[in-house]
Amino acid sequence: MTAGHTMSGRPTAVSDCILRVENLSISFGRGRSKNQAVQKLTYRLAAGETLAIVGESGSGKSVSSMALLGLLPAGQALVESGEAWFEGRDLLAMSEAEITHLRGDRIAMIFQEPMTSLNPVLTIGRQLTEGLVVHKGMSQREAEARAIEMIELVRLSDAASRLRQYPHELSGGMRQRIMIAMAMASDPAILIADEPTTALDVTVQAQILDLMRDLKRDFDTSIILITHDMGVVAEMADRVVVMHRGRKVEDGPVERIFVAPAEDYTKSLLAAVPRLGRAAGPPAVTSDIEPADDGSVLVRARDLSKRFRSGGWFSRDEGVLAMDEIGFDLAPGETLALVGESGSGKSTTGRAILRLIEVDEGEILIGNRDVRKLGQASLRGARRTMQMIFQDPFASLNPRMSAGRLVMEPMVIHGVASGSELEDRTVELLRRVGLEADHMRRFPHEFSGGQRQRICIARALGPGPKLIVADEPTSALDVSVQAQVLDLLLELQQSLGLAFLFISHDMAVVEEVSHRVAVMHQGRIVEMGPRQAVLNNPRHSYTRTLLAAVPMPDPTRRRGALPTLDVAAMPRGPLAEVAPNHWVAA
Amino acid sequence: MIRYIIQRVLAALVTIWITTIAVTLLIHAVPGDPVRIMYAKFQSTPEQIEAVRIALGLDQPIYIQYGLYVSRLFQGDLGRSIVGDQPVLDILLTRFPPTLLLATTSLVIAVVIGLSLGFLAAYKRGTVIDVGAMVLAVLGVSIPHFWLGLLLLFFFALQLGWLPVAGSDLRSLILPALTLGLANAAVLARLTRSAMIDIFDQDFVRTARAKGLPKTMVLYRHALRAGLVPIVSMMGLQFAYMMGGAIVVENVFAWNGVGRLAIEAVFARDYPLIQGFILFFATVIVLVSLVIDLLYAVLDPRIRYS
Amino acid sequence: MASIAPTTIAENVHGELAGFWLRLVKSPTGLIGLLIVLTLIATALFAVWIAPFDPLQMGAGPRLQPPSAQYWFGTDDFGRDLFSRVVYGARLTLQIGVIAVGISLTSGLLLGLVAGYAGGWTERVLMRLVDVLFSFTEIVIALACLAILGIGLTNAMIAIGIASIPFYARVTHSVVLVEKGKPYFEAGIAAGAGHVRMIFLHLLPNVVPTLIVVGTLGISTAVLAAAGLSFLGLGAQPPEPEWGFMLSSSRDLISRAPWMMIFPGSAIAITVLGFNLLGDGIREVLDPRQVMR
16 A cells, blocks of 8 residues: 555557546536636546636636536536546446545545635544544554554654644644645555645745655556646646646646647736746846935845734743844835745735834835834824735735725825816726726725735825835735736836835745845845846855746756755854845845 | 633623622612612511621621621522521522523424524525525514513413413423414524625535535535534523513413512512522523533534644 | 715615515525514504404403404403404514613724723733623512512513613624724724724624624624513513513413413424524624525
C-alpha cells in the first residue's frame, strides 16, 4: 500500500484511461432562474496522469468534479445527463450507498479551504482514522499506525502527538497536509484536488505542490487538479482541459496548450496571466511611468511599530508584532509595492499610513505633515489627499447606497463640489473608469466584481488624492478582469501623477505595476529597492525563496523542489544599502 | 481555558454585585414615599412609619444604605416581608426550590422534544417533514403558555380527570412542566434547526461526506457533535426564559413556587420581599448560566486547548 | 451633507419599496402573516361597526351562554357579549404591541448604536449593564417596574417596553459590530467621514432591516407579555376587554363555560401567529443573499 513502482507519467493509450466523462450536463434552479453550470463536458483521465481542469469563476470546473462523487447539494443541482465511467461502472448512475463506498477509498477529494475543511471538535487522529476503519475494516490501532505513517509522509513533525491535536492548533498549510494525508491514506486510484493551494501563501503552496507531485509518484495515483492559476497548471499538469462558462473550450497536452493554444479564449486567458519575468525585458510604455525625479518625497515613514495584543486583562500574551520598525519613502507619482505573505504586516502597514490603525511608535510624514500628530478634524481633512482601495470590492461598498452616491461621497465630505457640478464630476469619474452614466442609480449587487472595483477606484479618485493605498486590489478578481483593472490603475497613474502604495502577495502582479518593491516578512522589511534589482537580483534569502516559489506559467521551466528556508537563521536586522537604493536586511 | 473560566466567574460576580446596587436603588425609584405606600393597608401612625423608615435605613444617604444592605446580606439577612412579617430569606428558601424543579423539568422536556424536532427538520430540509415540523413550531411559539396551560388543565384535569388540578407533588408537576416545556420546545426547535442547517452547510461536513463515511456517522459524529457547541451556548438563555415562564405558569396551576409569591408581593408593594426576590432570581440565573458557560468550554476544543 | 442624507435614504426606500412588497406577498409565510395583521388592524379600527354589542354592557344577554346565533362567542359571567369584547380587545392589543415595541426599540437602538460605535470603555460598560438587565429576565424587570409604578394597563405597557430594552440593545449592538467589521465601514472612514455620517448614512441603513424583522417579531412578544401580565391581574383591570384579562376571569369557570377561555386565547394566539409569520416573511425578503432557509 505504500511506495509502489514509479511511473513516467505520460501515458497516451486510451486503454490506460481510468476515468471517462462523457456529455456531462448540470444545471441549477428551474424555469427562469435556471443556470446551466456545465454543458456536455467530455474528457478522459489516463492512469497515472495529472489532468488540470482550468477556468475562471463560473466555468463549472468545481461543479463538474463534485458531481462525480455525488457531492452536489441534492435539492439545488440537477445532473441532467452524462456518464462517468470508472472501473467499469457509471459513477453518475450509482445509488447513494454505492458511491459512498467509493468516496474516500477509490476516489478521494480535497478542497480549497483548509481552515474550515476539518471538523473543529474532533481530533486529527479521529479524522485521519475513521475513513480507514470504515473502508478498510481496520481496527482503531491499525488505523492509527497507518495515520502516523501518513503524517510522516506528508512531512509533518511529531506524528504521534499530532493524533491528539485539534485542527485549530495547526496552520493552514499544515491542515492541508493533513487533508492530503486523509485522502491518500487509502491509496485511492484518483485524487480530485479542488483549488488545493489557492488559499495558501505562495511558499506554502510550493511545498504542497511538491508534496503532491512526490506522493503521486510514490502512490501512482491519477490526479484531477482544478485550478484557476495557470502557473500551477504549468507546474503540475500532464494534460489540460480549459473550461469557460460550463463548456469545454479546449484540451490537450500541457506543452501544446501553453505554446500553441488553439482557441481564442485560451489565448486570452494565457495573455492575461501576469508572468514573472515578463518585465525583465524592455518594458511596455504603460508600465513604465517615471516618477518625479527631483528627489521630492510624498510619504516618509520611519520606525513604525505596532503590536497587536489578543488577550483580555489577564493575558500574559505578548501579542503579535505586526510592524517592526518599518520605514520607507514614496515619491510623488511612484508606485511602491509591499510584498509579503500572510502575517507579513503589509496590510497593517497600508492601514497605518492612512491612520486607519494607530501605530505604537514611529513617524508618518505625508507631504511634510506629521500625520500622527493631527487631531481628529484635521485628520479627516487630510484624508482628501490619501485614499484607499480594498481587496473585496463588494464588501467595501455600502450595499444600501447607489453607485452614484458611493462615488460622490468623498467629494461631498470634503466639499469638492456640489449640486449639478457634483453630478457632472461623478459621471465623468464613472466614465473615466470605464462605466456608464446610468450606472449611477444602480446598487452594488447589480454589478460584476470587476465593475465594483472600478466603482471603488472612481470613489477614490473623487477628492483628487495624491496617494492611493491599494490593498490587494485585484486578488479577488478573475485573471482576465484583473488585467483590465491593473491597466486602468497604470493609466490613471500616468495621467494623474498618482503615487501608489501597492500591497500584494502576487509577485507577478507586483512586477507589472511597481517602480520599487519592498519585501516584508513577519513585520520587517527584509529587502527594498528598484523593481528590476529586487526581482532579478534578489539579495535576501527570503526574497529568493519567495521568487523561486512562484509557479511559472511555462511548462518547460518547472522549478525543482523548493529549498527549505530556515526562518530563524534569516537576517532581520536593520537595512543596509548593498547597491544604489537597494537595501537588504543584515 | 483557565483564562476563560476566570473571565466568566468574574463577569458573574460583577453581575451579582450590580444587581445588589440595582435592587437597593429600586425603592428610590418609587414615586412618592415608599414606606407610606408599603404600609398603606395598615392603619399606621406617623411615628410608626418613621420607625420603619429608620429601621430600613431609608433616612440615610444612599451609599450608607447600600453598605447596610450588603453587610446584612452577608449575614443572611434580607429583611422582613411586610405581609406576614417573616424573614425574606426563609420565605425565598422555601418557595424557590419548587420553581427550580419546575424550570429544570420543563427545560429537560423542551430540550428533548425541541432538539429532536429541530434536528430532524434540518436534516430533512425542504421536505414535508421539515415544513410540518416548522408549522408546528411556529404555532407553538404563538400560543401563550398560560392559555396552553388552561387548555391542558381543561382536557386532562377537568374533562378526563387524569391529572390533578393543583397540588405540590410530582403528579401535579406534570401539567405545568408539560405546558412550559412544550411552549419552549417550539422555540428550541426553531433555533436548533437554524444552527444545524448552518452546520450542514459547513465545509467539514462536506469533507466527511467526501471521505465516504456512512450517513449516520456524518450526521452524529460530525454534524451533531459540532452543532452541540452553538446549541449549548443557547441553553443559558433558555433556562432564564424557563424561570420567567414559570412565574406565570405557576399561577395557572397554583404551583407553590416563587412565581406566585412574586405576584402577591407586587400587589402588596412588599418591597423587601421584591428586593430579595429579584436578587435571588438574578443570582440563580447567573449561576446556572455560569455552569452552562463552563460546560460550553469543555465541549469546544478551541477554548479548552488555548 | 443635508442634501445627501434624506435623498439617499428616500431614494433607497422608494426604489426598493415596491420590490419589497411584491416579494413579501409571494412568500406564503409573509402573505398569511400580512393578512392576519391587516385583519387585526381592520378589526381594531372598525370595532365600533363590527361589534354588535357594547363590550362593557353587563346583562346584554343572559349570563354564561354558550355560543349561539345571537351571541357568536357566547356570554361571560356578567352577561356581556364575548364576541364584542374580543373585537374591542383587538384595539387594546394593537396599542400595547405598538407602544411597548416603540419604547423598547427606540431606546434599545440608541443604546446599542452608541455602544457599538463608540467602542472602548463606553461599549464595555454599557453592554455589561445590558447583560445584567438581561439576566433579570424580562418578566422580572416588568414586575419590578409594576412594583414601582403600580399596576394597570398603561403601566404594564411601559413596564414591558422597559423590560425589552436590553434585548433590542443587544441585537443592535451585535449587528453594529458585524457591520463595523465590513470593509465599507473602513472605506467610509478612509474617505474622511465624520461620526454623524458614519452612524446615519452607513450604519443605520444596514441596521434597520434587522430591526424591522426583530421589531415585528417583538410585537408578538409584547402582546404575549401584556396578556400574561393581565392574566396575572397586574395589567388590564376590570372591566377592560383585554384578552389576557378575560382569560384570567375564565379560569374558575372553565368547566362551566369553556368558550370564555377558548375565544380570547385563540385571539391572542392568532394575533401572535400573524406577527410571527409576518416577521419571518420580512426576514426572508430582506436577506435574500443569506441562507435560503
